[in-house]
Amino acid sequence: MFTPVRVRFAPSPTGPIHLGGIRTALYNYLFAKKNGGRFILRMEDTDQKRYIRNAESHILESLKWCGIVPDEGIGFGGPFSPYYQSKRGYIYRFYLNQLLQNGYAYYAFDLDQDLDQKRTDFQKHGIFFSYNYKTRMNFNNSLTMTKKKLAIKLKDQNPYVVRFKMNPGEQLKIHDIIRGNIEMNTNYLDDKILLKSNGTATYHLANTIDDHLMKITHVIRGEEWISSMFFHILLYRSFGWNPPYFAHLPLILKKNGKGKMSKRNYEETIDPIFPIKWMDPNTKKMIPGYRELGYLPESFINMLALLGWNPGGNQEIFSLKELEQSFSLEKIQKSGVLFNMKKMVWFNRRYLNRNKEKVFTFLCKELKKRSIFHRYKKNYLYRVIDLTIDRIHFIHEIWDHSFYFFIDPYYYDQQYLLYNHEKYQYFLHQLEKLHNLLFSVTPFTLDNLKIVFQDKVDKNMWKIYMKLMRLSLVGVFKGVDIMIILEMIGKKQSMNRIKKLINEINTKTI
RNA sequence: GGCUCAUUCGUCUAUUGGUUAGGACGUCAGGUUUUCAUCCUGGAAAGAGGGGUUCGAUUCCCCUAUGAGCUACCA
Numbered sequence: 120m121f122t123p124v125r126v127r128f129a130p131s132p133t134g135p136i137h138l139g140g141i142r143t144a145l146y147n148y149l150f151a152k153k154n155g156g157r158f159i160l161r162m163e164d165t166d167q168k169r170y171i172r173n174a175e176s177h178i179l180e181s182l183k184w185c186g187i188v189p190d191e192g193i194g195f196g197g198p199f200s201p202y203y204q205s206k207r208g209y210i211y212r213f214y215l216n217q218l219l220q221n222g223y224a225y226y227a228f229d230l231d232q233d234l235d236q237k238r239t240d241f242q243k244h245g246i247f248f249s250y251n252y253k254t255r256m257n258f259n260n261s262l263t264m265t266k267k268k269l270a271i272k273l274k275d276q277n278p279y280v281v282r283f284k285m286n287p288g289e290q291l292k293i294h295d296i297i298r299g300n301i302e303m304n305t306n307y308l309d310d311k312i313l314l315k316s317n318g319t320a321t322y323h324l325a326n327t328i329d330d331h332l333m334k335i336t337h338v339i340r341g342e343e344w345i346s347s348m349f350f351h352i353l354l355y356r357s358f359g360w361n362p363p364y365f366a367h368l369p370l371i372l373k374k375n376g377k378g379k380m381s382k383r384n385y386e387e388t389i390d391p392i393f394p395i396k397w398m399d400p401n402t403k404k405m406i407p408g409y410r411e412l413g414y415l416p417e418s419f420i421n422m423l424a425l426l427g428w429n430p431g432g433n434q435e436i437f438s439l440k441e442l443e444q445s446f447s448l449e450k451i452q453k454s455g456v457l458f459n460m461k462k463m464v465w466f467n468r469r470y471l472n473r474n475k476e477k478v479f480t481f482l483c484k485e486l487k488k489r490s491i492f493h494r495y496k497k498n499y500l501y502r503v504i505d506l507t508i509d510r511i512h513f514i515h516e517i518w519d520h521s522f523y524f525f526i527d528p529y530y531y532d533q534q535y536l537l538y539n540h541e542k543y544q545y546f547l548h549q550l551e552k553l554h555n556l557l558f559s560v561t562p563f564t565l566d567n568l569k570i571v572f573q574d575k576v577d578k579n580m581w582k583i584y585m586k587l588m589r590l591s592l593v594g595v596f597k598g599v600d601i602m603i604i605l606e607m608i609g610k611k612q613s614m615n616r617i618k619k620l621i622n623e624i625n626t627k628t629i
Numbered sequence: 630g631g632c633u634c635a636u637u638c639g640u641c642u643a644u645u646g647g648u649u650a651g652g653a654c655g656u657c658a659g660g661u662u663u664u665c666a667u668c669c670u671g672g673a674a675a676g677a678g679g680g681g682u683u684c685g686a687u688u689c690c691c692c693u694a695u696g697a698g699c700u701a702c703c704a
Contacts, residue, residue, distance in 0.1 A: 129704095163704065169703060298635090307700090341698090425641065455634095464654090599666090
């Protein structure tokens with residue numbers, strides 16, 4: 120029978136979401152879309168101690184910014200609510216009792232200090248301590264006490280945890296969609312805690328039960344979960360459930376390639392790791408995200424999609440729709456990856472060209488800020504954007520590269536003026552000539568300007584004229600073609616700016 | 630320490646038994662732009678090492694090395 124694909128992204132609200140989390144969410148989302156399935160968002164908030172207040176909204180807002188929209192779950196409803204694990208305690212207790220009754224789990228009353236003592240004792244002998252089939256009979260648990268004593272302990276409300284009773288000696292062979300078969304002997308697995316002494320389920324228990332109850336068909340998550348996969352499989356088996364398919368993604372490594380990227384790394388690197396801004400609750404410091412730094416969500420997603428996955432060809436630019444069509448788990452890479460910041464910038468530049476409206480909106484804001492918005496027509500603004508968009512990498516850079524279409528230079532290349540101060544008289548003379556020359560151009564069109572300069576300006580004077588004009592119009596030696604600037608800002612403005620530079624030079628007494 | 634996973638240019642990757650090992654970012658060199666950016670052309674740059682299997686291995690197997698993950702009453 121055909122079972123519809125159901126995948127989930129299940130973050131834990133213990134901090135801000137970073138690149139890696141977004142990529143995991145993205146791959147889940149793409150897989151669901153590709154297969155006509157559903158993408159579920161579940162909050163794995165079983166650890167109340169590590170709960171961080173604004174983490175959940177950071178995750179939700181980040182996903183929203185990226186355009187990764189769940190079909191079901193937090194904020195989207197669905198038949199399997201609640202989608203917060205903190206609200207599903209009664210469910211976990213119910214299933215845990217099954218495990219207890221069937222002998223797959225047991226109560227353990229060991230105190231923290233006893234366990235710590237054991238750990239250090241073992242370490243002294245050079246052995247790593249593990250609560251497992253070898254050691255469990257030396258501890259204070261329901262396997263080592265009479266039923267009567269257990270009943271008394273429970274009745275007296277002694278704090279306890281529930282542990283999974285791991286059966287040794289079995290060679291497990293699990294298929295991972297990305298990695299193929301992975302083997303593990305249960306001898307190496309320990310008696311993991313299922314229920315903490317505060318009465319809440321651990322991740323392992325909650326995750327397994329929820330994935331089953333929510334009919335998750337494919338578990339797509341980071342490589343750090345490979346080790347736990349075997350334990351999870353055994354849990355499914357103990358419940359008598361069929362496990363889902365597994366796909367473990369390669370990790371996104373820190374910039375130096377040493378260790379996986381973590382939400383705690385943001386202070387070690389100037390490169391952003393969060394999609395949107397995050398305020399450190401301790402230092403109250405605001406860490407900007409890709410959104411704040413001027414990256415477009417489309418380029419961010421495109422970059423992330425290709426970080427560990429590639430459909431096989433040479434195409435690099437993919438819209439979300441295209442990604443949805445071509446995504447497949449089999450094409451995911453096995454080894455850890457590094458995030459290439461320069462390529463991210465390149466992607467952003469490519470996407471700017473496809474999002475001129477956003478640049479337009481930003482430019483309008485800049486003009487309104489200066490109360491000069493009303494002076495310009497939409498066509499003019501789009502012309503400016505067309506002329507300058509290739510020069511910018513981020514939306515907010517547009518003003519620095521286009522201000523001279525709107526306002527006089529507020530700064531002149533001082534270096535150039537100082538360096539040539541002995542030529543001031545000469546400059547002034549030429550600027551006057553330029554001023555007159557522009558005055559003679561009627562009408563002030565691009566064609567006419569070109570003709571006038573060609574006819575009336577001596578070839579070997581071009582260079583100095585262009586320099587002086589650029590200095591007058593832009594203030595510095597950058598920007599689009601001088602003739603185009605002249606035409607765009609018009610005769611009056613152009614001549615004014617030349618006068619302004621003349622004044623500037625005149626006031627410089629050297 | 631134990632277990633598990635990984636290993637193609639600096640980075641992301643294609644090719645997966647027979648290729649001059651391809652592309653992209655970056656980098657370098659030229660050209661266009663009488664500025665700057667863009668753009669164009671070109672170059673340098675890789676199969677971790679060692680054994681097998683095979684007529685032939687980057688591709689399959691083994692070992693070694695290196696890296697990573699896990700080894701919590703974190704997820």
